[in-house]
Amino acid sequence: MSAPRLHLVPVRSRDAKAFVPAWHRHPPPAGQVFAVGAADEEGTLRAVATVGQPVARHLDDGQTLEVTRTCNDGAHNANSMLYGAAWRAAKALGYRRLITYTQEGESGALLRGAGWRVIARRPPRPGAASRAAPSASPAFCGKPPCRNPETSPLYEPHDLDEPALHPAIEDARAHPITSSPSGLFTHFHHIRLPDGARVAAWVDGPSDAPVTAVLVHGLSVTSALWRSHVPLLLGRGMQVVRYDQRAHGHSTRGTAALGLNQLADDLAHILRTTAPRGHLVLVGHSMGAMTLTRLVARHPELAPRIHRLVLISPPYAGVSTRTGTGPLHALLAVGRNLLASACSRAPQVLDTARRRLPSTSRWALRSHTPTASDARPLPCRQGLHAMPTRDIAALWHDLADQQPDPGPLHQLGDRVHLLAGDRDTHIPPEQTRRLAASLPHARLEIVSDASHALPLRHAQLVTDRITR
Known part of the structure; x- marks a missing residue:
């Protein structure tokens, strides 16, 4: 046969x-x-x-x-x-x-x-x-x-158009415009903010798409967090905007104080530049979810345009060094508190140590000046490579000092979708459950066998929730 x-x-x-x-x-x-x-x-x-x-x-x-x-x-x-x-x-x-x-x-x-x-x-x-x-x-x-x-x-x-070098030591070639599915293109922008900061942003898909998905990453990572979601969302007919938050990845620090209010105002400026009209689906992870919550509070004029707000691993209030009960969590909290104190009290010492770390370490510190050729995001775990320790400490303390304020989200009703991993040890799911309890019309989903890396490890699930 x-x-x-x-x-x-x-x-x-x-x-x-x-x-x-x-x-x-x-x-x-x-x-x-x-x-x-x-x-x-x-x-x-x-x-x-x-x-x-x-x-x-x-x-x-x-x-x-x-x-x-x-x-x-x-x-x-x-x-x-x-x-x-x-x-x-x-x-x-x-x-x-x-x-x-x-x-x-x-x-x-x-x-x-x-x-x-x-x-x-x-x-x-x-x-x-x-x-x-x-x-x-x-x-x-x-x-x-x-x-x-x-x-x-x-x-x-065998038909790769480049030498077969180890990706961990290879300097990737980058171009201001890179290919995307279906003949579309990724447009790379450096958006100048009022205080002089320059935010690196990537826009995929047609500008006349009926819905624009805006993807906001969390602390210490880059917009590469969303690399698997972009082709999936393009396949659903969306335009996709992702960017490196201020002082992360290819985006510069600027002169404004690092804090949640500033991050929310940055995003409002980015939306005016990249998606000035049409429906929005806003998606944020961890600190990115906090940024979106503050955006709704500080810029209520955007609420009618928000078709869906997807908050992944959002805390109920501020972030904390203690993420559970019991002796082990207490011991971990002690270590994290000592590190936070060192970041605040001896940032220059830690900067010296960070400069000696290999470039593949997520805590390495190196000089980086974004240019027009930086058309691809840095690897996900290299978000802090250009952020001095004193700025890390300032941003952490601002995030930790946040108080519960779910009120502004009430105006969105059932357009709010909350996701959390049942094994998240950074922002435990109990935090997200508390937030959901204060939003009676929001949808809550606890994803089984998922950690704080939920967007990375469950890209298809997250995409389905974005486009539902």
Whole structure:
């Protein structure tokens, strides 16, 4: 019997998550960006590939994706077809690199047949061969991982238009306009604020879209937090605005005092520049959620335009160094209080120490002057690389001193949607529950098995809530 003729088909996230466990010993990891499938002539799904954020954190630079799972029911050459399709899709979404792993001892013929090449060999992480700890090197073709592998080959497509350098040490090329899906473009702006600060902002999608989604990140990260959400939102017909908050990432400090009022006023200015008309869906995480709450209070004229307000991990009042009860939380609070005190009392000493940290550390301090060529956000965890310790302390104290003020949100009624992770140890879900209790018409959702990194690890869920 001849092999069935296969063709590519789109696969929803939930369908991929259902298909993979049936043909692979491990489910796909969290952080999926998209999936692609292969079906036969009768329309039966025969193979699936899932593509997501790199499992290795040092490779997660906002421009790299990883094929995290491929599996099939025995269909001939299905996986080679999916590897090729995954790279074409990743390029169309503006990503510059796609990687995957195999186990040592596997031939890699399916990857080579799709035009991939080995670029490195990596040791497995401890416990990679055990059932309880899925391998950091996803096996393909539905095969179980080898026992006691010595190395794991790292692959990438052969047609990359750049040298195969390690992303953690590679300086990414950036352009003021970068490609986006469907022939659209990412427009990069430096928006000058009244006090002289320059905010880096990225606008994706058509300017005449009926709804603009505005994505606001939290303390210590950058707008790369939303990298997985942008293509998903563009697929829903939205324009998408994201930006680095003042003193974060590519945005400069300015002369104004760092605080929640100023961050809210910054956002109002950004909206006047990038989305002066039309409906808005405002989405904020952690400090970003606090920024949106203050925006509604200080700029009530925006309320009629707000189609939906999605607050992810918002605290009821100010942030706190103590995030739970019991001896362990008390001990952690002591350590955090000591660090906060050191930031306030000896910022120059800490700045000296931060300058000696490797550039990959989230606490590293380095000089950075944004230019017109900074067309891509810095990696998510590098939000504080240009913020001196005294400014970190000032912003933290302002966030900690906030008092409960849910009143302004009442005017939005059921347009408010609250999300929190049940395993969030930074802003425990009890905080969000308290806020929801004061907003009788708001919707509350506690996401199971989710931490403070809820937007990163549950991009599809967050997108669904944004567009619901």
